[in-house]
Amino acid sequence: MKLYTRRGDDGWTDLHAGGRVPKSDPRMRCIGEVDETNAAIGFALVVCESGHIRRMLEQVQARLFELGADLATADDSRPRRVQASHVNEMEKWIDQISGSLAPLKHFILPGGCELSARLHLARTVCRRAERASVDLFANSSSTSIAVTYLNRLSDLLFVLARLANQQAGIDDVPWHGE
Secondary structure (H helix, E strand, O other), rough: OOOOOOOOOOOEEEEEOOOOOOOHHHHHHHHHHHHHHHHHHHHOOOOOOOOHHHHHHHHHHHHHHHHHHHHHOOOHHHHHHHHHHHHHHHHHHHHHHOOOOOOOOOOOOOOOOHHHHHHHHHHHHHHHHHHHHHHHHOOOOOOHHHHHHHHHHHHHHHHHHHHHHHHHHHOOOOOOOO
């Protein structure tokens, strides 16, 4: 099977459950932002030496791939792969990690160790994916699990960035506003 099909050369692409949309369609923009979030997490994994953090991020990467497939399925009658239980799982991780971190007394700047900086970058990319999902579902009668999942994922990436700094023995970088 060839990697290229030439079906997208006209600026249109196929959806998972059938149909074609322009590559500039809000659905495709959202899928692309989710894919970019996944790539940013992969970029962080390159320098991740913590098995605990690695396991969570690899699970998130698989879930983001499933979320992309869900978003590529415009047919709402099909079952979704990403569920509220996946959000609940991330919330448990966030609570466990937060309990091991010093309480936040001020805003922090992205940085510290390399893994932390890369996780902060992934967090900002995730926020962009979240905004794209909000736009995609703006006219929907209900909130998509995609919005909730991406919102919680950005929180997870934030606490993982703090954990990475803690494990590296580096303090978070405080913001000393004016």
